[in-house]
Amino acid sequence: MGDRPRVFVARRIPDDGLQPVSQACEAEIWPDELPPPRDVLLRSIAGCDGVLTLLTDRVDAEFFDAAGPQLKVVSNYAVGFDNIDIPEATRRKVPVGNTPGVLTDTTADLAFALLMAAGRRVAEGDRYVRQGRWKTWGPMLLLGHDVHGSTLGIVGFGRIGQALARRASGFGMQILYHDVNRLPPEVEEPLSATFVPLDELLARSDFVSLHVNLTPDTEHLMNAERLRQMKPTGVLVNTSRGPVVDHDALFEALRDGVIFAAGLDVTEPEPLPPSHPLLTLDSCLVVPHIASASRATRGKMAEMAAANLLAGVRGERLPTPVNPEVYERG
Known part of the structure; x- marks a missing residue:
């Protein structure tokens, strides 16, 4: 020994x-x-x-x-x-x-799962049934937003961002991306991805998915000002690092209808305390950092x-x- x-x-x-x-x-x-x-x-x-x-x-x-x-x-x-x-x-x-x-493809799978689940209110629907509230089919019950044919904005277009774009293409989504530098045509063209400034991406996208490293420049990248740039029907997905999103600003944006929903695999702090205000909102789907959990x-x-x-x-x-x-x- x-x-x-x-x-x-x-x-x-x-x-x-x-x-x-x-x-x-x-x-x-x-x-x-x-x-x-x-x-x-x-x-x-x-x-x-x-x-x-x-x-x-x-x-x-x-x-x-x-x-x-x-x-x-x-x-x-x-x-x-x-x-x-x-x-x-x-x-x-x-x-x-x-x-x-x-981790690339497995993380992209989870990001797309959060995108769909938040946009179509899947977790909220599950809770609705388990709570005994499902009485009949209703024409206005749990209306969400279509994924197919919508616009996806990917912030951070590295391996995982590009893998998410490949999944989105199968749903006929228009793909916008923003990164520190524009990628060469041989990366953009097979994915039908268009480089745009961050402000434009936020304003045009139905779904915004974050795939950036955590640096001083990206900490609280999604703050109150940037959340207000999103559509009121917009869905924010974060599988990068929790501090990339200002959680207090996100709570206020969801509570006040500034954006429609969010799906988070990462939080600040981790684990997120059960008493955190975000967990009082049906429009915020949170899972415990399981993007690589296959x-x-x-x-x-x-x-x-x-x-x-x-x-x-x-x-x-x-x-x-x-x-x-x-x-x-x-």
């Missing part, structure tokens, strides 16, 4: 990744459904060669100090890495891995996270490093 790398796995992940880690390493695996408390996390990583983290685990200078100078790798079980101080990891020459690419995708994520962890503890280059510059320094 002594010559095997010591690793800490901050949550139980699918066996696709857990088994190879357990076989190759002296692995401590946090068994609870909730993440380890901060003090427990810091104690558990002391002396470890590698740590497999989740978005709920803050990886910063305190983390690296607690782990010690022998730490060789942090492998994040996510495509995002908002929880990690990447410059600090790089300064300490610790490679960080993530799980890109594998068995196949979570299994592939586990494989990738394990591959990064094992490569790191062996002193090999990570298959998917976030900070490849660590390999360029002497």
Whole structure:
């Protein structure tokens, strides 16, 4: 046991990744459904060669100090890495891995599911039946908005945004997009996607779906002013990061009929407290950050996270490093 790398796995992940880690390493695996408390996390990583983290685990200078100078790798079980101080990891020459690419289609599936469910009031209809309120067919009952033939505005046209556009094309939707830079024609044309300024996208779209990274520029990107630019029949979908939307402004916009509905996979904070005002609104559909939650995708994520962890503890280059510059320094 002594010559095997010591690793800490901050949550139980699918066996696709857990088994190879357990076989190759002296692995401590946090068994609870909730993440380890901060003090427990810091104690558990002391002396470890590698740590497999989740978005709920803050990886910063305190983390690296607690782990010690022998730490060789942090492998994040996510495509995002908002929880990690990447410059600090790089300064300490610790490679960080993530799980890109594998989430693309599964996340796009969930975004489109939220779009349809919010626009057609699916969750609200389910509650209506379960509450015993369904008495007869009604010509004005739970009227929503058509998805087919409508206009979809995609904010952030990377892998997931483009995958959502492919799904929308099957519904005959007109596709507008906005990104920091316009994409080349070979990307736009197969998707029949039109680049427009953000203000125009918000004004013209029936559905707006957010697929941006969380940066200082995108924090509260959807604030009160931008929500007012949307149609009163508009539906907002967020599967990117919770802080991209100002939740207080969203509550007011939904309550006052500024927009029609919202579908959120991510919130600020996470989890969203049961007492949050958004949860008092039938027009706001919230699910618990499950965009990647298919068995196949979570299994592939586990494989990738394990591959990064094992490569790191062996002193090999990570298959998917976030900070490849660590390999360029002497």
